[in-house]
Amino acid sequence: MKDPVLRISNLQKSYGGRRVLDGVQFDVSAGEFTVVLGPTGAGKTTLLRTIAGLETPDAGNIIMNGADALSLPPAARDVALVFQNFSLYPGKTVRANLEFPLRAPERGLGESDIKDRVAKAASMLHIERLLDRPARQLSGGEMQRVAIGRAIVRRPSLFLMDEPLTNLDAKLREELRVELRELARGLGAPVLWVTHDPSEALSMADRIIVLIAGRILQIGAPENVYFAPASPEVARQLGSPPINLISAVASGDLWRCADGTPICNIKHPAPASALLGIRPEHIAPTGGESPATVEVVENMGPTRVVVARFGSVVLHLLTSRDFSARPGDIIFPRVDGGKIIVWSA
Amino acid sequence: MAKTDGGMKWALVAPVLLLLITFNVFPLLYNIVLSFTNAELVGSGSRTVGGANYGRVFADPQFAGALRRTALFVTCAVGAELLLGFSVALALQRAFRGKQAVVTALLVPMMLSPAVIGLFWNLILNGNYGIVNQTLGWLGLPQPQWTTDRDLKFWSILAIDIWMWTPFMMLISLAGLGAIPPSIYEAAEIDRAGRLRVFFKITLPMAAPVLALAVLFRATDALKQFDLVMAVTGPNDSSTQTVSTLIYQIVFRDGKVGLGAAFACVVLVVVVALATVFTRQLDRLRSSEGAP
Known part of the structure; x- marks a missing residue:
């Protein structure tokens, strides 16, 4: 069997005595769309930030593409992180935002490569007409498209998405859900998507990881987690009205x-x-x-x-x-x- | 209905309007009127002299000197304060123990009255018994006459101003830097931006609008430089005289109100022109960068 893209084992992280991640352990395989579902404060964001390298775990291992990721700084981990609040570079145009990660000197990309990648990402996300607008003037939905575009242009080996739809209104959220799911299929690289929204998890995931209070309570296909929840806590996370x-x-x-x-x-x-x-x-x-x-x-x-x-x-x-x-x-x-x-x- | 609304509107605005007219509009207009007369501070009976005062303003080498000196002062003072203040703010961005105390201590110079600061520094820099020269003497180093040497005193005043107002720039810079969301830095980190690239592509452009505002505040203030010059050398010193002290000298020491008014009008035009250019630039900067 092929090695997983990401293998996390026994991840521990505490903030001032409070356990945020407690023995988190899972794999992400190539092409897989994995959703981490959990209530606010479950440690979902900390998990993503730890994988990205913005946080250092107290214990545990993160193996990415067969190599120890913990010894690498964020820049060297080859992951893209999409933030809940978009975090675009506000004064720059959409084009400059998309080009920013490609202009890192280590990448050594030529102008034509950069142009090509930006054009492809823009067309995938239908943001061609926004390219010359300052990021600050975009609507929330447009900003999130650009933020995802900024991740896509890099062609990372793993996408980390931290509640990317949470700050959008309900209608837009459902639209983007479908669109992004389709997009992810075409990307090839696996996606680790974090959300507190059970319908997002059920509709998008190949596999759901239920994370509550820093512990993984169940990992399984959506129907498995929905119809055969391992515990009442898991059952309560999924379904509306509640079980x-x-x-x-x-x-x-x-x-x-x-x-x-x-x-x-x-x-x-x-x-x-x-x-x-x-x-x-x-x-x-x-x-x-x-x-x-x-x-x-x-x-x-x-x-x-x-x-x-x-x-x-x-x-x-x-x-x-x-x-x-x-x-x-x-x-x-x-x-x-x-x-x-x-x-x- | 509309009529009573109108009446109400005027009634509400009237007090402020009255204050503005009494204390801003009238003095300004009266100043313009005075500038065409030979009015003096004491004595009565002034007469109109036409544009004669303005002729003297533009012919006066003292005025040209004061204008040049003021421009130099504004440029050097604001430039140095911006550079130092922003650097200190960058250094203070990291969290460390006692940070709040350090920031508070750094703000003290800004809290004191400029006149008091001028007098204090006069003592500190005194050529004979000032602590600076005492220390230099003790170390066996030369003891320059900081406040009396004609080549030095302007720079001494400049240094005092920088000491006094760098904290202001630091404070505004801290606010500007604090307004940049941390997640943008994190995004940049993941996007493989090095420290220099982050500084020039993110920190600087995002802090720029706030810095520009701080520069505007400081520049308008430095243009009026008066207190420090008065305290260190007095208003009529050929190597430290600024525009404000020159006008003070003419109006209050020489008693020539009409001539002083003409000087003030010319300065006003210069300042308004500069301010207009600057605020236009500021607007452009704010609309091109992500300022709040």
């Missing part, structure tokens, strides 16, 4: 809430008590046995989110727009037993 987590007790095949309200029948070789994870889309609003009182109905366009009190627990249900309910209504939620995730308590 329902219910402590339950089994008597035979029948599972009940702590207060005795029956939830559903599942054949599961699990212990008698467990934490159940039920995705909101796996609960139908009708057809169940126990009643629930609707508390909130949220219209999301094509879908509705219904929040209902079910015995002592509050359930989130994702229903189609056709299902109409009002706060106070009684519904009979039916849980799809086959899709429940069980963590033994």
Whole structure:
């Protein structure tokens, strides 16, 4: 098997006694699009900065293309980093921004090479018409295109992207998501993309790394992480509305809430008590046995989110727009037993 | 409706307008009127003399000298203060223990009254008993007459001004440097920009608009140089006289108000012309660089 482009092992980093990275370990292979997903403060940015060489880890190894990267300064690591706040050189034109990394003397690129690379990157990102504008005059979306362009022109062996879409508005974010995913396929070099947005992770990643409080809790394909989360913490990171987590007790095949309200029948070789994870889309609003009182109905366009009190627990249900309910209504939620995730308590 | 709005508008603006007219517009206009008379500080009965005062201004070798000296002073003082202040600010960019105390200590000269500073330095640089010459003598070195040697005293005053105002440049430079986002430096580091390239391509252009503003402040101030000259040599010294002290000499020592007013008008025109050119340049700089 080919060596991975990036191999990280047992990375440790603390700031003033607070552990930011705690034994982080993973590989990134050629051409792979890897998304690091985690809440704010999980250590995602520190991880990227450490790989880029802007931070020095307390312990651990970073091997890049078979060589020890930790002994190299940022400039020699052959990675490109795209910042959340774009970090363009504001007084320079877009062209000058794109040329800046290419004009490093060590690269020894000729004028025609530089021109060629800038033109290619500009056409990939559809920013040709912006080339002679000062970076400061661009909109957020344009700035991020230029920032990504500045990374692409270098043709690095690894792209590091630190929440590149977070500072953009929702519509633009979804547009760029698709476009950048397509672009990444054409680049060849692997991308390590950091985000706190689960839909970004699910829609873009070949592989998701869930990072919480400095530890990797799960690594896997998006569907794997979504449908078979390794722990309730991981389950909570993905999905909107959030997954329902219910402590339950089994008597035979029948599972009940702590207060005795029956939830559903599942054949599961699990212990008698467990934490159940039920995705909101796996609960139908009708057809169940126990009643629930609707508390909130949220219209999301094509879908509705219904929040209902079910015995002592509050359930989130994702229903189609056709299902109409009002706060106070009684519904009979039916849980799809086959899709429940069980963590033994 | 529009009418009452108009009335309100004027009522609100009137106090400031009145102050401006009383203390700015009227004195300026009256100064122009005076410049065409032979008015004196004491005594009454002045008469119009036409452009005679202006004729004397342009014929006066003392004025040409003062103008040249002021220009030299502004150029040297502001240039040195910018260079030194910006260098110190660059050195202070790194975090270190006691940085705040160092910055505060460096700001002290700027906080003192120029007149007091002038008097102090007069003592320090005194040819016979000043600490500088005492020390030089003790070391067996020559003891120049800092404030009385005609080839030296201008440069002594310049040095005092630099001592006094370098902290100002440093402070503004620190603010300008602090406004550059660290991530831009990080981007440059990853983009393989060396230290010199970072300095000339990022630090300098991004700090330039703020520095230019500081230069404007300092230059307008240095153009008016008065206190230090008064304190060190007095207003009528042929090797230190600046435009301000020359006008002071004419109006308050010689009592020739009309002539002094003509001098002031000419200086005003020169200063306004310079300021216009400079602010145009500043605008251009700000629009081409990433200034806030």
